[in-house]
Amino acid sequence: MNISQIFENISQLLYIRGDKSYRVQSYQRVADIIGQLTHSIEAENEISYLSEMLETGQLRTIKGIGDSAISVITDLLQKGTSNLYEELKLEVGTEVLELLKVRGIGIKMATQLYRHAKIHSLSDLRLALSSNRLKEIKGLGTRKIQSIETSLNYLEIVKNLRPLGIIRPIADRIVSKLKGQPGVEKIEITGEVRRGEEMVSQLELLLIGSPDNVARVLKDHLKDQVINATNISGTINQFPVVIHFTNLTSMAWDWIVTTGPEDHVQQLSIPGSDLSTEREIYLLSGLPYIAPELRRTTEFANPIEDKLPHLVELTDIRSDLHMHTNWSDGLNTIQEMVNQAKSLGYSHISITDHSKSSVVANGLDPNRLRKQIEEVRIVNNRTDGITVLAGSEVDILKNGDLDYDDELLAELDIVIASIHSNFELSESQMTQRIIRAIENPFTMMIGHPTGRLLGSRPGYAFDLPAILDVAADCEVALEINASINRLDLEPDSVILAKQKGVQLSVNTDAHSLPDLQQMKWGITVARRGWLEPSDIINTLTLDQFFDWKNGRQQSLE
Ligand SMILES: [Zn+2]
Ligand SMILES: [Zn+2]
Structure with missing residues (x-):
């Protein structure tokens, strides 16, 4: 049982049923609070952990957890379900929540589909698609419908994975x-x-x-x-x-x-x-x-002639260059992340919180970023045995510009440019957008390049070979995001990137201390992509990293 998930379901079902928004929000808030409390706890220990917090009265003292939440939590822990949840399941059904996995369908659209088109499940949605009924729905243009179809196809493929x-x-x-x-x-x-x-x-x-x-x-x-x-x-x-x-x-x-x-x-x-x-x-x-x-079927006809690579290993990795703190949507302080990274034996890491356009992720406006850079320098000075770099995961805006001006970008040790919005551009628009970001002289890396979320969202449409050519020219690295839900780039694209001479960077994109352990999944992808240590900038020493950074800047001037 995932109690945070159940609260989220309740909140969404209340919304679809048309309950008052304060009620919807209060259940969502409890979902977030419990999600944070149980974030680093093994699923099998969740019930005993929360039961203890309930019995000792600790849960009740948390702001945002009121009487009605306590009674639902008590029911869930003792009976495995709650009256409210059962009532909503009967009245609205839970299959409608599956619609939210489809890219382009948020809670508002799901509600509209539910109420006005009697679409209550993914199979209803499939039916509506094939009978061309979706275009009658307000807010669904041709491109959006196309994107829904792509996403639905993807969900069907990964259903059992x-x-x-x-x-x-x-x-x-x-x-x-x-x-x-x-x-x-x-x-x-x-x-x-x-x-x-x-x-x-x-x-x-x-x-x-x-x-x-x-x-x-x-x-x-x-x-x-x-x-x-x-x-x-x-x-x-x-x-x-x-x-x-x-x-x-x-x-x-x-x-x-x-x-x-x-x-x-x-x-x-x-x-x-x-x-x-x-x-x-x-x-x-x-x-x-x-x-x-x-051991895959397509890569090589003759492994001897194609020369097997000396594959990278986890122990070759000296740095983790992409992580978040509680300055944006991470859970921990800069110092906590640094201490944990140090215990993993890294020589250097970079703190890369979100930029201002990522509003839901509490992205940093220019003033906060300046303050954070100062804070990173302070933490770096007082911490021995590891170097902390100041960076940012900067949003690539719809037109391909970066989310901060040049003057501020110049103060950073590392700039990762990522797409977090406007996923539904056409392939050529998206390609132009990413190329423009790569050509920005401050961009050093493209984060999670395809935007895919494993099991829930396919990557956005763009011309990868074209991107790789520009990345090779501009000496911009592409990320292998090691988060278990991303693993992006995927191995075939990594092989292509390597063939085109593009550097790769494996990073955890950690949002909490346990996330820092996810490097190994990225290394697995790197190995499946035939990478050797020299293909990956995270194997560089700190000096070599700055040589790379300065070298690419000179060649761009
Ligand atoms: Zn990101
Ligand atoms: Zn990130």
């Missing part, structure tokens, strides 16, 4: 539960999760051991267990899990087969029984060892 960053930690937890248990000799992660696909359709493990023991150890975790001769399958949080069984002589080959993909496996020879490692099997097939992230 989950982000790697959600599933991989679950895989790690099962492995550590099983490791060392009697009857479990060896266990490895395999399949799509091992290959590091950004969205995965199932979680697979490969195991030497006794099926009965495994079933018993996992009885509280793996639901709907089915035990076969060769595997156990089941679900965790309604997500499919398969545990394959093998033995010592077949382990290496079975690991290759279950890691897949099939076309890749077909290039390999089936080994005799004396081959005990994957490396030996590749050798027998006349190939060098191919890292799981590179």
Whole structure:
């Protein structure tokens, strides 16, 4: 149960039903408060954590949590639901909330569709699209309808997929539960999760051991267990899990087969029984060892001739150049972020809060940015062992201009330019917009270049090869945003960027302390994109970083 999410649902359903706006807002506010309280807590501990806050009376003291919220929270914690929520589910239904996942449909539009077009679910929306009924709705022009269709198609494709960053930690937890248990000799992660696909359709493990023991150890975790001769399958949080069984002589080959993909496996020879490692099997097939992230079908015809890269590793990364603090929409102070980054061993980081046009994200106006730069310098001076750079994630305005004037941009150590608005421009307008931002001499990096949100929003339309050509000319880096919901750029685009000589930058875009740990997901994408340490500006030392910065400025003058 995600209590913050339920409050958000209640707020949205109240809006659609037409309740008073103060009531709608008060439930949204509780959703935000609880979201912040439970942000860094494991989902399985949420109930006990909030129950304790309720019992000790702590919840009641928080501004914004009134009597009606307390009674809903109490019901949710004790009964698993609340009368109000049940009433709204009956009256309005929850499927209408799915409409909000579609790009271009906000709560107002969803309400309009619900009330005036009887569109109560994604399938209603699909029907209305195919029967051409959407254009009768006020506020929906041709372009908006097109964008709704693209987004809807995307949602249908990803319906059964989950982000790697959600599933991989679950895989790690099962492995550590099983490791060392009697009857479990060896266990490895395999399949799509091992290959590091950004969205995965199932979680697979490969195991030497006794099926009965495994079933018993996992009885509280793996639901709907089915035990076969060769595997156990089941679900965790309604997500499919398969545990394959093998033995010592077949382990290496079975690991290759279950890691897949099939076309890749077909290039390999089936080994005799004396081959005990994957490396030996590749050798027998006349190939060098191919890292799981590179086991994809399309990239190379002949890995020897195409020369395998010396792939980047997490330990090569010296800096995280994109993160937010409570100056804009982050949760923590500058100093807290710096201390955490230092504990991760970085040589330098940059603080890059939002710019003034990102109003919902509490973006900084020029005066606040000037104050923040001073604050960053102070924190930097009093903190040993790490260098803190002053930066900004500056909005790219609709016409491609940056959100601050040149004089202010010149004071920053790093300028990341990102798109946070006007996603529905035509492809050529969007391409021109991004090119204009890249050509701005202050832009050093384009943040989350496609704007995609995994599982909910496809990227906006633009001409990537054209952008890459300009980025290569202007020596502007493109980001691999490591946030588990973005992973943007994605691997195929990273390969193209590298071919065109564009530098990449892997960053967490952290909005809280735990987010700083997400670098590893970005590194997985970088590896799937064939990147070596020298392709990534985060592997530079601080001096090298400034050499890069100054060098590109000189060449642009
Ligand atoms: Zn951003
Ligand atoms: Zn950001």
